[in-house]
Amino acid sequence: MSREPAPQPDVLQQVGAIAKGMATVFKQTFRKDNTEQWPKQIVAPPERSHIGRHLLNKHENGLEKCIGCELCAFACPADAIWVEGADNDPENPTSPGERYAKDYQINYLRCIMCGLCVEACPTRALTLTSYFELSFTSREEAIWTKEQLLEPPPPLGTDPVDREG
Amino acid sequence: MSEDLVTLTIDGKEVTVPAGTLIIRAAEQLGIEIPRFCDHPMLDPVGACRQCYVQIEGQPKLFTSCTTTVAPAMVVRTQNTSDEAHTAQVANLEFLLLNHPLDCPICDRGGECPLQDQALAFGPGESRYREAKRVYEKPLHLSALVNLDRERCVLCARCTRFCDQISGDRFIELYARGASQQVAIAPGEDFRSPFSGNTVQICPVGALTATPYRFVARPFDLSTADSVCPHCSAGCNLKIDMRRGEVVRQLARDNLEVNDGWACDKGRFAFGFPDSPDRITTPLVRDHGLEPASFGEVFGRIAEWTEGKRVAFLSGGRLTDEESYALSKLARTVFATNDLDHRRHLEGGELELLWAAGLTGVTYERVERAKAIVLVGLDAEQEVPILHLRIRKAARRGAKVFVIHHRRTRLHDVATHILCRPDEVAGLLAELAAGTSAAPAGLAGAALREAGNDGVMLIGAGALDRPGAADASLAAASATGARITMVSRRANDHGALRAGVHPGLLPGGRPIAVPEDRAEVELVWGQIPNYRPGRNARQILEACARREIDVLFLVGVDPLRDFPDAALALRALRNVPRKVVQSLELGSLEPYADAFLPAAAFVEKDGHFTTWEGRSQRLKPLRPAPGIALPEWEIFASLALACGSDLGFETLEELQEELGGLVAARESVPDWPPSPAPPPMAQGLELFTYPLLVDEGRLSEGAARLKAALQEEAFVEVHPQDAAATGLAAGGRAILRTEAGQAELPVRVTEHIARGTVFVPFNQPGLAANTLLSGTFATAVTLEPAHAAAGPSGGPADAQPEEVPA
Numbered sequence: 026m027s028r029e030p031a032p033q034p035d036v037l038q039q040v041g042a043i044a045k046g047m048a049t050v051f052k053q054t055f056r057k058d059n060t061e062q063w064p065k066q067i068v069a070p071p072e073r074s075h076i077g078r079h080l081l082n083k084h085e086n087g088l089e090k091c092i093g094c095e096l097c098a099f100a101c102p103a104d105a106i107w108v109e110g111a112d113n114d115p116e117n118p119t120s121p122g123e124r125y126a127k128d129y130q131i132n133y134l135r136c137i138m139c140g141l142c143v144e145a146c147p148t149r150a151l152t153l154t155s156y157f158e159l160s161f162t163s164r165e166e167a168i169w170t171k172e173q174l175l176e177p178p179p180p181l182g183t184d185p186v187d188r189e190g
Numbered sequence: 191m192s193e194d195l196v197t198l199t200i201d202g203k204e205v206t207v208p209a210g211t212l213i214i215r216a217a218e219q220l221g222i223e224i225p226r227f228c229d230h231p232m233l234d235p236v237g238a239c240r241q242c243y244v245q246i247e248g249q250p251k252l253f254t255s256c257t258t259t260v261a262p263a264m265v266v267r268t269q270n271t272s273d274e275a276h277t278a279q280v281a282n283l284e285f286l287l288l289n290h291p292l293d294c295p296i297c298d299r300g301g302e303c304p305l306q307d308q309a310l311a312f313g314p315g316e317s318r319y320r321e322a323k324r325v326y327e328k329p330l331h332l333s334a335l336v337n338l339d340r341e342r343c344v345l346c347a348r349c350t351r352f353c354d355q356i357s358g359d360r361f362i363e364l365y366a367r368g369a370s371q372q373v374a375i376a377p378g379e380d381f382r383s384p385f386s387g388n389t390v391q392i393c394p395v396g397a398l399t400a401t402p403y404r405f406v407a408r409p410f411d412l413s414t415a416d417s418v419c420p421h422c423s424a425g426c427n428l429k430i431d432m433r434r435g436e437v438v439r440q441l442a443r444d445n446l447e448v449n450d451g452w453a454c455d456k457g458r459f460a461f462g463f464p465d466s467p468d469r470i471t472t473p474l475v476r477d478h479g480l481e482p483a484s485f486g487e488v489f490g491r492i493a494e495w496t497e498g499k500r501v502a503f504l505s506g507g508r509l510t511d512e513e514s515y516a517l518s519k520l521a522r523t524v525f526a527t528n529d530l531d532h533r534r535h536l537e538g539g540e541l542e543l544l545w546a547a548g549l550t551g552v553t554y555e556r557v558e559r560a561k562a563i564v565l566v567g568l569d570a571e572q573e574v575p576i577l578h579l580r581i582r583k584a585a586r587r588g589a590k591v592f593v594i595h596h597r598r599t600r601l602h603d604v605a606t607h608i609l610c611r612p613d614e615v616a617g618l619l620a621e622l623a624a625g626t627s628a629a630p631a632g633l634a635g636a637a638l639r640e641a642g643n644d645g646v647m648l649i650g651a652g653a654l655d656r657p658g659a660a661d662a663s664l665a666a667a668s669a670t671g672a673r674i675t676m677v678s679r680r681a682n683d684h685g686a687l688r689a690g691v692h693p694g695l696l697p698g699g700r701p702i703a704v705p706e707d708r709a710e711v712e713l714v715w716g717q718i719p720n721y722r723p724g725r726n727a728r729q730i731l732e733a734c735a736r737r738e739i740d741v742l743f744l745v746g747v748d749p750l751r752d753f754p755d756a757a758l759a760l761r762a763l764r765n766v767p768r769k770v771v772q773s774l775e776l777g778s779l780e781p782y783a784d785a786f787l788p789a790a791a792f793v794e795k796d797g798h799f800t801t802w803e804g805r806s807q808r809l810k811p812l813r814p815a816p817g818i819a820l821p822e823w824e825i826f827a828s829l830a831l832a833c834g835s836d837l838g839f840e841t842l843e844e845l846q847e848e849l850g851g852l853v854a855a856r857e858s859v860p861d862w863p864p865s866p867a868p869p870p871m872a873q874g875l876e877l878f879t880y881p882l883l884v885d886e887g888r889l890s891e892g893a894a895r896l897k898a899a900l901q902e903e904a905f906v907e908v909h910p911q912d913a914a915a916t917g918l919a920a921g922g923r924a925i926l927r928t929e930a931g932q933a934e935l936p937v938r939v940t941e942h943i944a945r946g947t948v949f950v951p952f953n954q955p956g957l958a959a960n961t962l963l964s965g966t967f968a969t970a971v972t973l974e975p976a977h978a979a980a981g982p983s984g985g986p987a988d989a990q991p992e993e994v995p996a
Binding site: 092111124 | 295296300301328329404405406408410411
């Protein structure tokens with residue numbers, strides 16, 4: 026039941042393979058570096074790249090676009106979004122129509138940045154921004170409140186809080 | 191059972207159904223789904239939405255399957271096999287959606303909407319309608335509980351048919367015609383029906399929504415579980431929706447044997463009490479003030495207090511069967527006392543014994559199929575609302591309904607009312623038993639006699655208030671051959687009675703004084719140390735007031751509010767050295783409690799509630815109890831251990847096994863001595879009271895919307911002649927004086943109350959009527975006008991009968 030010995034490879038062939046592999050290594054070694062020296066150097070991400078935190082948008086008249094419908098929470102595969110709806114005060118509405126979001130939270134420990142929530146949003150209230158500088162030192166800090174999400178993101182590299190925290 | 195059967199073919203499949211079945215029902219039996227909006231199995235067919243079109247071979251036009259009955263050899267083709275039916279259904283959905291707003295994201299129905307679901311399943315996908323949609327002001331508040339959005343309405347008429355056919359509270363109606371047809375309510379009118387929430391549940395779109403659930407959650411947020419309503423003895427099956435452990439909505443669950451798929455507004459909307467901010471979830475013990483302690487510490491103290499002392503127990507109607515049983519066993523075997531009671535009314539005599547033994551045999555189905563129904567001292571709508579709906583259903587089927595009461599009830603449009611003073615009830619029942627007179631009582635007797643086995647007598651707590659009435663109704667039932675039962679108000683009065691929370695009855699309605707019956711229980715319990723029947727609730731409180739009791743246990747009951755003699759309850763609490771309160775919260779007992787044991791609420795415990803019929807229905811624990819609160823039976827079992835004894839069960843299963851053998855329906859009961867002759871009643875005015883559906887009861891705490899919609903301020907109701915004699919005017923105020931106290935209340939003058947009687951609701955805002963009572967729910971009263979707040983100046987001659995809102 027002895028196995029057939031494997032055919033002996035040609036020595037030249039082996040040397041050629043090594044040379045080919047090393048050529049790739051050397052080519053990469055001397056190529057221009059793509060690494061960004063974040064946070065010392067901030068490179069603006071390409072326009073319309075949605076790779077960062079969410080933003081709750083407002084209408085031009087200052088009313089919130091979010092109507093608290095929870096469709097984002099429904100779409101979320103990571104169960105990262107918590108929404109509580111409530112009745113708008115007709116005298117002093119928060120959003121157009123009857124319903125607004127009394128509470129809105131995104132847990133960035135859960136969020137996987139898939140963007141399904143944005144697709145689900147019927148009022149384009151929720152969008153993703155390119156602000157990716159999310160770092161936390163506690164679980165509570167990772168849960169963004171409605172007030173935080175309504176705030177447009179600062180330019181990259183300028184938020185001192187997370188950096189020092 | 192010689193029902194004619196009809197065989198027909200639907201989509202090529204044969205089905206045999208009783209003649210008169212609707213095609214849509216026959217299709218359901220085959221598992222064929224025909225889209226529908228207006229069709230509802232409990233409501234008469236109307237064919238309003240036109241969604242359920244099917245093709246019937248040989249017929250030139252399409253038929254609505256919800257209004258067409260089956261015929262022999264009929265060949266029906268639904269949307270599955272008929273292009274014509276399919277096209278018509280798609281077109282109809284497009285029509286229904288023409289004016290339907292794109293509100294789904296903000297609509298409470300979104301995610302559980304029959305229109306949404308069926309538009310997806312059967313609809314066209316796109317609308318060709320590009321014009322502006324019809325716009326209405328929205329939402330319209332029909333009441334503090336129900337909102338109407340006319341834009342979303344598809345005019346299926348389910349809500350209006352419910353009000354017309356089921357509840358009889360015809361507040362809403364379809365109004366105007368054509369494109370402007372809409373559900374409407376009379377201007378200035380409120381949807382003051384205690385069944386209004388059902389219209390919200392059966393609305394197939396989001397046109398009717400409930401304010402307490404408005405924008406609160408989405409279906410995917412909710413964990414839903416089955417439960418049973420804790421509010422009255424109707425035992426409605428509920429679906430309880432919780433969001434993150436908090437109850438946010440209760441819906442009626444279909445159980446055709448019990449609630450028919452309906453629930454009253456109290457059952458539906460008074461769900462806040464387990465989450466009340468006043469709830470206490472740790473044991474407390476009084477050293478200087480009430481301070482938190484461990485269960486072990488409190489049990490140790492109670493064991494010290496009770497050692498060799500005289501102990502008594504009062505409980506409410508909120509314990510499960512199992513907990514009541516544990517209480518009965520605890521009191522009798524560990525503390526050797528028979529001083530325990532859960533009742534508020536007087537002795538029910540032999541009727542109560544039959545009820546306790548499970549021998550009454552009246553069920554919802556019996557009521558529905560009855561040919562004659564007599565209610566005695568029972569305001570079904572206010573006390574057991576779902577039974578009220580069943581009685582109405584029976585009346586629609588042709589039953590003759592009679593109500594013997596002191597005041598007209600909401601059955602007035604389907605029943606003959608025999609209004610009487612409390613001391614006249616027994617006489618009327620004797621007249622009914624004879625069944626010969628041409629007066630209404632005689633007619634009721636004749637109707638019962640004619641109905642025979644299909645006659646039903648329902649005896650409410652109002653009739654048990656005066657000795658003799660229960661015996662007289664039992665005699666009337668046996669004279670006429672009618673079935674008879676008691677109907678109590680609180681959720682598990684019946685279970686407590688069957689489990690033996692009663693001074694003279696052991697589990698299963700076994701009188702403790704009867705040696706054979708006692709021996710049956712002693713087989714399980716061992717020797718019962720004390721077999722002299724104990725004191726009833728009133729006697730317990732009197733003994734407390736006389737300092738003859740050392741430790742009083744108050745289990746889920748607040749005698750200051752619940753017992754019909756507030757002064758006696760207060761004296762009792764002041765004179766008992768030790769009071770142990772076991773409940774969800776302390777409330778008005780806070781100054782008196784020496785120890786507090788936190789109990790689990792109905793959503794947190796396992797067990798059974800027994801309906802007025804005797805049907806045991808399972809409660810499941812839907813969430814863990816907050817803090818370290820425990821189910822009551824566990825508290826009783828641990829307390830027994832702390833007192834150096836043992837109840838003999840460690841798990842609920844062991845308890846249930848023991849209980850099951852003892853409370854199974856028995857074959858007969860021993861004779862019970864007749865009630866003593868009632869004291870003669872004074873000639874003057876007699877005040878009587880019973881609790882209305884929505885009152886200041888502790889289980890309605892936090893249900894602000896429900897109270898805003900249905901709760902009435904305290905009032906006094908008098909007959910016009912009595913009003914004239916005492917100088918009262920409708921709209922004015924009256925001073926009521928009884929032996930126990932006095933009160934000033936707004937006057938309602940109505941001829942729908944027996945002459946010589948005066949009604950005051952038991953526990954409405956403005957007056958806790960037990961401050962006027964001396965131990966029973968009726969008492970002599972004098973009335974005089976209150977002059978400080980003068981009513982209309984016309985004087986008594988102008989007194990107009992005032993319609994009493996239902």
